[in-house]
Amino acid sequence: SLRQRLAVLRAGLALRRLDPEDRALDDMTFGEWLTARGQDTTAIETFWDLIVLPTVNAAAADASLKLAAKVFVTGLLTEAGAADIGWARVPLSALHGDAARRALEAAGGEVRSRVPVKAVRPGGEGLEVQTDEQVIEADSVVVAVPHDAVAALLPSGTVAAQDRLVELGTSPIVNVHLVYDRPVTDLDFFATVGSDAQYVFDRTAGAGLDDGRQCLAVSLSAADSYIGMASGDLVSHFTAELARLLPAATGATVTESIVTRENSATFLGLPGTDSLRAGAESGLPGVYLAGAWTDTGWPATMEGAVRSGTGAGRLAARFASRSAGGEAPGSAR
Known part of the structure; x- marks a missing residue:
């Protein structure tokens, strides 16, 4: 509603005035701060959590105000280009691990893995x-x-x-990779509202697929509710959820799937x-x-x-x- 949008705007302006380096901000949750500024449950779940979950790996109700302020003030509100989004087109192991090994060895270093x-x-x-x-x-x-x-x-x-x-503490991350027998979206990635799919990324190129199939990865932050679920249940749930979100996925078949879990992906902010x-x-x-x-x-x-x-x-x-x-x-x- 217009009222909710105006309330979000006012909260954003108030957030911009916070100093992310102020250690006193670590004494309360982001959710408490938002509620005190007129943000209702709908606004928090559909807007604020959309950004806090994948960055702090905690919901606004739990996240430190100091960390949330850093994300919004530095990452979104300081300058026009601050909110630009980049994403990896290759697996992170190639982007980070393989590249780091090459750089170290080129400098005369020795890399010993599994030691x-x-x-x-x-x-x-x-x-x-x-x-x-x-x-x-x-x-x-x-x-x-x-x-x-x-x-x-x-x-x-x-x-x-x-x-x-x-x-x-620690907070988990779960990724559910679904390989469809055909393309079901032309989006490189998208965030979801009113869905527990959170963020979905096209990992087709990273998966090395060139046979007309498409690989989508559902990325779940603060995934306490999912970390203990059976892989088959996760695949079934998010196959149905993506079919609801993507019309083209309704008639497509998931030919392969894999679930990755990081029980202690990050510290708990x-x-x-x-x-x-x-x-x-x-x-x-x-x-x-x-x-x-x-x-x-x-x-x-x-x-x-x-x-x-x-x-x-x-x-x-x-x-x-x-x-x-x-x-x-x-x-x-």
């Missing part, structure tokens, strides 16, 4: 990284692991509130979590922290993760260069 690290600790000449098979000496180390794995890797007291990092997010520098010289859970100011998004990794990498290279007596960072161990 679990047991501990990072001070050593005789710097730092030691303990694996199942050996101890690797290092000048500097970037610890880029989930927040709930940090305490077991580092000596006690290395990170502020180290024993409380588990209190950041509730009020009170801001004080638990650690900075890049740890209490152990040469050890730096990276990850979307660190104190980036952003929720658990790619934007935050990239900023964190870049910052930690620069600090580690600088420290290693100093430790090596001014040698180029590329020569650091």
Whole structure:
């Protein structure tokens, strides 16, 4: 209704006046703030949650106001191009993992995958990284692991509130991939209103399909209601839901399907979590922290993760260069 649209506009103007760096905003939920500004359940579910769910990985009713403010103020309200949307046309493993490996190896680095690290600790000449098979000496180390794995890797007291990092919690993401025997939409991606499908992406190219079939991925954030469902039930439910949303899908057949689940995809951006997010520098010289859970100011998004990794990498290279007596960072161990 016009009344609801005007109320959303007024709330947006009020949101624009918030400072995302104000730590006091982490004392309340985004939902509480919205309700106090006249946003009813319909407005929250059809507009605000549409953006908060995939960015904070929590509904407005649960999300920290500070994190929601960062998304809206920085990501939508600062300038015209701030809300531009980009999406990957290839699998994220190719976009991130494969590209990172190539860059590291081109710089003279060695990439060892499937080598679990047991501990990072001070050593005789710097730092030691303990694996199942050996101890690797290092000048500097970037610890880029989930927040709930940090305490077991580092000596006690290395990170502020180290024993409380588990209190950041986790939030799941589920993706339901459906391969249709024919194209059912010409949209690259779309968001849904009045549906639990949330966001749907065309993954045909990424799936390597060139035989006339189409692959759609239903991406579900804050997926607590779906993480424990049987794959067959999820496929049946969202096949029916997409048939309701896409007329062309009604007569199409799903020839293949796959469900992927990330039980601990991100930290849970509730009020009170801001004080638990650690900075890049740890209490152990040469050890730096990276990850979307660190104190980036952003929720658990790619934007935050990239900023964190870049910052930690620069600090580690600088420290290693100093430790090596001014040698180029590329020569650091």
